[in-house]
Amino acid sequence: MYTTDHLPQANRFPLVMTVVDAVAAGARTHEEVAAAVGGYRKRQGAYYRKAAELLGLVSLESPDHIVLTPAGRRFVAMTPAEKHLHITRQLVRLGLIGKIVDELKAKPQGLTREEIHGLVATLVPGTTPKMIQRRTSTILSWLKYFGLISERQGQVRLTSLPLDFAMWEVESGVQQAVCNHQKSRPQPRLLKGLNAMHKPDPVPTGRDGPSVYVVDAAKVERAECAHERLVRSMALHLLSQNLLPRRNAYIDLYTRSDAEEWLFEMKSCTPQNIHSQVRSGLAQLYEYRYLQRMRPTAHLILVLETQPPPDSAWLVDYLVRDREIAVIWATPDNGFAYPDTCAYMVRGLRL
Known part of the structure; x- marks a missing residue:
């Protein structure tokens, strides 16, 4: 209580x-x-x-x-983006406010203000209805200020979450990566009905019952760790440019400036699987931009582990010129490179 x-x-x-x-x-x-x-x-x-x-x-x-x-x-020494990140992290974990956020996570269809008032009344017994209404209004105004919720047609919905700090911490300007595959993966957060739209595929069946797929655990671990390195590197770059990186269980990274917004999909890849990884990333970028109700002008960014080989030049050209998706790849010096043809889409990121 x-x-x-x-x-x-x-x-x-x-x-x-x-x-x-x-x-x-x-x-x-x-x-x-x-x-x-x-x-x-x-x-x-x-x-x-x-x-x-x-x-x-x-x-x-x-x-x-x-x-x-x-x-x-420590807070006053942070950059504006780090301050924003710190506060959003605090809000979603802050006792009573965190309880409201948790309830909104569990109800992707949203809650009415009256339902939130009822929740607060159970958490703070003995409070008058008028006080609950006033103080709840303050809490919702804070969450709106940080872009965590929206309110339309009488329904309050969770619209975004701060960066997932299960991956790394930002404390006193020092970022520490964590890539621990022995930990369980986080449960999907329910954002804007994504849970209802992502039904698990049925198990394939053959003559003798369900098919069994043998996965090389070492390859999976390498791919997952490479993926998190890409996410972390880009997030730290965005922070250095005073751009706030956001993340949820579906979207690798998202950020915005006053004039533009960017949606990132990271893909570990090898010369052997680059085509399949690019196709997967292409579909995910379109799907997530639609499901998160982002503006059609939001830039879609596909970030690859390595530079595409020469025989995949046509694939990069297709993505940039035909699909208007920027292609970025990691460089050995922990930076990022991209073809000149997509410079206009990533100029605001100052890579």
């Missing part, structure tokens, strides 16, 4: 960040914080301080003396 202290009262999330910046610059009292966030009264300054405290960024050393926490000190 939770208490009302777990229900934020700060409606304007950017002002929560202003509190953190003000404390980093020397503000210590609630009056100083209230002045920093726009001349609010001391009580309202306390609302925004409590919100920053809920996120673990500030704390009270005494009734009217506010300081940065160790996490807060």
Whole structure:
């Protein structure tokens, strides 16, 4: 169970960040914080301080003396993209707010505000209906601000999730890759009805019953690890360019700027399987752009483990010129290369 202290009262999330910046610059009292966030009264300054405290960024050393926490000190040193990433990660795991996100994950069709009010009422017993409505409105405004939910025709739906930190951590500007295949794969997150649209294929059958496929475990492990290296390398590059990388159980990476958005599909490949891998990536890019209701102008990016061999030049030309899909491949220096013909699609990524 939770208490009302777990229900934020700060409606304007950017002002929560202003509190953190003000404390980093020397503000210590609630009056100083209230002045920093726009001349609010001391009580309202306390609302925004409590919100920053809920996120673990500030704390009270005494009734009217506010300081940065160790996490807060690391936070103020982050780039804007890293800050955005850190906060979205906090929100989806933050106690009561995380419970709401979990419920939205489980209900791809969405929830009404009344259903969310009911959920909060069960989690915070003894709270008045009016307080639940006000505080829930604040929580939803935070989730909307970070693009995690949308609200249409009375239904609140989960629209995206932050980068999957089961793969790596971003702490104090240091990124550490994790490629551990002994861990179980994460369960698919339910986004915009994807679960309903992705039915498992029936097991193939032969004369003597179900067919059995023998998979080379070493090849699977190599492919999966190569895939995660591609995802990680691109995500770290995006962070270095102040672009926020996002990921869910279906989409390898997604990012956007003020003017453009990009959807990435990573493919490990060898000269022997490049054609099949490209065909698979082509279908996935189209499917995911449609199912996630992205704009038709979103750039589709296929990222390959190695440069396509010369006899596959026609395949690259087909993807770029006919399908308008950018083809990128990893280089030995941990960078990325691409043909000049798709430069216009990836210019904003500054590869």
